[in-house]
Each structure stands twice: as structure tokens, then as C-alpha cells.
Amino acid sequence: MVGVDLQQLRYVVALAETRNFTRAAERCFVVQSSLSHRIAGLERELGVKLFARSSRRVELTSAGAAFLVGARECLAAAERAVADAAAATGVVRGRLAVGVIVTAAAVDVPEVLRRYRARHPDVRVVLRSGRSDDLVAQVRQGELDLAFLGLPEGERPSGVEAVALDHDEHVLVVPAGHRLAGAARVPLAEIAGEPFVDFAAGTPARAQSDQAFAAAGLVRDVAYEAGVVELITRLVARGLGVALLPSAYIRPMAADDPGLALVPVAGGPRRVEYLAWSRFNPSPATRAMLDVLGVRDVPGAGGSRGRPGTAARSSI
Incomplete structure (x- = not known):
């Protein structure tokens, strides 16, 4: 042997x-x-x-x-x-692997982690960033315990437990001197001819805009692809294109950047931010994080699945 x-x-x-x-x-x-x-x-x-x-x-x-x-x-x-x-003695230990998209806005992730650490200092937290589809796959495979995601409206994470955290709409991001800067609201048809800066094709972040234009029967030109919002906004500020980004995420950033202007869009992309976790026997560390987030009735703890409680609405 x-x-x-x-x-x-x-x-x-x-x-x-x-x-x-x-x-x-x-x-x-x-x-x-x-x-x-x-x-x-x-x-x-x-x-x-x-x-x-x-x-x-x-x-x-x-x-x-x-x-x-x-x-x-x-x-x-x-x-x-x-x-x-x-956990049987009331102490939560172990490891918690958390995935986060770069444009997460429904939850102040650092603040949530601060509260979590205050309650459970013996848990080692590992953070990973990535695309929503990749993060969901890692949750399904057990590589991540939970993840904060953003998906086009009408789509839900598959093969995992999930609760919607927030619904948001995109705004148009243009250089401060752009012809549309200061407009009250613009339709998609008004901006379809502009060169766009967007996320890589095939990603959920890109799909949100692609689907909105396709639904309106419009075709646009994505001149530049970037993996991070900071690069997208820098390209926009230099006049290389315009972008559509989630309003809850980009508004605080644009408020400190005089080179950018935000314009509401009629019929534009919409997204839903989700919290997702494995439906198979969540660990004590995972259940503790769900408790911090106010998510009640976790599988393995009795009750129905994945419903946010009052605490979630007040803290998220």
C-alpha cells in the first residue's frame, strides 16, 4: 500500500x-x-x-x-x-475564494471584506478578478466559493445559486468636448456611427452593448478593444472613440475626470449584477460570507435557496 x-x-x-x-x-x-x-x-x-x-x-x-x-x-x-x-464549535476557519468583475458596483467589496474579517479573522480570503462567464465556471467547478458578476439583462448565471444584487443601465462616455457632451439623452441610432471603445468580443461585458445594438437593428464599429475600464476611459478621453459603461460604476470615476462626459442613452444596454455561489454543500466560510451579505436560506442550512434578506438590501 x-x-x-x-x-x-x-x-x-x-x-x-x-x-x-x-x-x-x-x-x-x-x-x-x-x-x-x-x-x-x-x-x-x-x-x-x-x-x-x-x-x-x-x-x-x-x-x-x-x-x-x-x-x-x-x-x-x-x-x-x-x-x-x-465550525461545529462555532469558529469559522479555512479558505474563501471570491471572484469579482472589474466593474462591480452593487457591492462595496473592500468594505464587505472588512466586515467579514472582523467577524471571521481565521478565514484566509483569496480574491480573483475576471470575466463573468469565467468566474461562473470557476464557481461551478469548485475553484471559487462565490463571485460577484454582471450579465446582460435577461441572462442568469447557470449551474449555480444566484441572487440579483442590482439592476443598472449603461451611459454613453464621451470626451468632454464631444458634440454630444451635455445632451439630455441620446438614442442608439444617434451614436451608432461613432467609433467605439469596448471590452473584448465574446465577453459578457461586451455582450451587453452588442445585444442592445442588435435588438435595435443597428451596426456599430468597435475600433478598440480593452480589458480594463481605466484603459477604455483613457482612450475615450483622448478622442479615439466613445464607450457604453455601467452607470453605477462609471459615475464616481467620471466625477473626478474633467476629460470625460456622461450622457444618458435611450434604449441602451442594461445589466444585472449577481452574487453567485455553488449549490453543492457550501463551506462554513462561504455560508459566513453569505450571512455578512444578508443572503438567507442558504442550501445546507435549511429553507429555500438564495433569497436576499433585509440585511442584504441595507448593506449592498
Whole structure:
């Protein structure tokens, strides 16, 4: 029978992720020789090579890639067991992985994390930013515990529990000297001929505008694509195009930028911000965060699923 301990699993995961013995040892707070010795011993015990090594490179073998999946699952299960045992005594511990879109506005995420830490200082919180569709997939796969998302109106996150946090409409962002700056409201047809700066094609953030123009039977030219709002607004301020961005997010930013003007749009894009989490056995750390956010009736705690309580409406 092969004897494998959790520390060996941690070493394998660290080396697989860093692909460097020195960095893996630093991550695990051990000397490099000890980490190398333990991994070599594990390979002898298993009778397979987990890593291909050269003087410059370290890569997983096919056996190593297969082993890595189970190693991560074992470590997650061990961490969950410790967290569940602590939760039984009223103490929340463990790890909470949170995904956030860059334009989140319905929730003041830093303030929520501050309140969470004040209540549960023993939980290690990991933040990741990304596209809404990628974050939902990571929640479904168990890589994230929960995520703050933004989707076009009429779409909902699939395969996860979700609660709507806010409904918002986009505004037109133009340079301060643009012909439309100061307009009371403009229809989509009025701006369809403008060059646009937008998010990358295929992303939910881009789909919100694409769908609005398609529904109106209009075609527009997206001259520039960018992954972050700051770059989009800088391009707009330089007169390279106009943009449509969620009003709740862009208004505070534009208030401090004299080079930008915001114009309401008739029939423009609309989005819904969601909180999403796994429907499969949420961890104590996840349930604690949902409680901080005021989300009641969490699966695993009795009742129906995913309904915001009074606390959610007042704090979000």
C-alpha cells in the first residue's frame, strides 16, 4: 500500500504551480533539498515520475498531471474537514475564494471584506478578478466559493445559486468636448456611427452593448478593444472613440475626470449584477460570507435557496 501524506501533496501542488523547486520550497516554507527529497521519495513509492526535470525546466509528466487532480482534491477535502470541525464549535476557519468583475458596483467589496474579517479573522480570503462567464465556471467547478458578476439583462448565471444584487443601465462616455457632451439623452441610432471603445468580443461585458445594438437593428464599429475600464476611459478621453459603461460604476470615476462626459442613452444596454455561489454543500466560510451579505436560506442550512434578506438590501 502506497503511503502518501498531506505534506507531500502540498509539495507536489506547489511545484506543479511554480515549476521551480526554489519557489515551491519558499511557498511551502521548507528548504529546497527537503522538498526535492520528499517528492523524489513519493515518486519511488508510486513507481512513476511525476515531474520531468532538466537544468532549466520542471514540467508535469502525464502521470503527474493525473496525480495533481487527486492531490488538489485531497488537500481541499482535508481543509474542508478542518473547517467543518471548527465550525461545529462555532469558529469559522479555512479558505474563501471570491471572484469579482472589474466593474462591480452593487457591492462595496473592500468594505464587505472588512466586515467579514472582523467577524471571521481565521478565514484566509483569496480574491480573483475576471470575466463573468469565467468566474461562473470557476464557481461551478469548485475553484471559487462565490463571485460577484454582471450579465446582460435577461441572462442568469447557470449551474449555480444566484441572487440579483442590482439592476443598472449603461451611459454613453464621451470626451468632454464631444458634440454630444451635455445632451439630455441620446438614442442608439444617434451614436451608432461613432467609433467605439469596448471590452473584448465574446465577453459578457461586451455582450451587453452588442445585444442592445442588435435588438435595435443597428451596426456599430468597435475600433478598440480593452480589458480594463481605466484603459477604455483613457482612450475615450483622448478622442479615439466613445464607450457604453455601467452607470453605477462609471459615475464616481467620471466625477473626478474633467476629460470625460456622461450622457444618458435611450434604449441602451442594461445589466444585472449577481452574487453567485455553488449549490453543492457550501463551506462554513462561504455560508459566513453569505450571512455578512444578508443572503438567507442558504442550501445546507435549511429553507429555500438564495433569497436576499433585509440585511442584504441595507448593506449592498
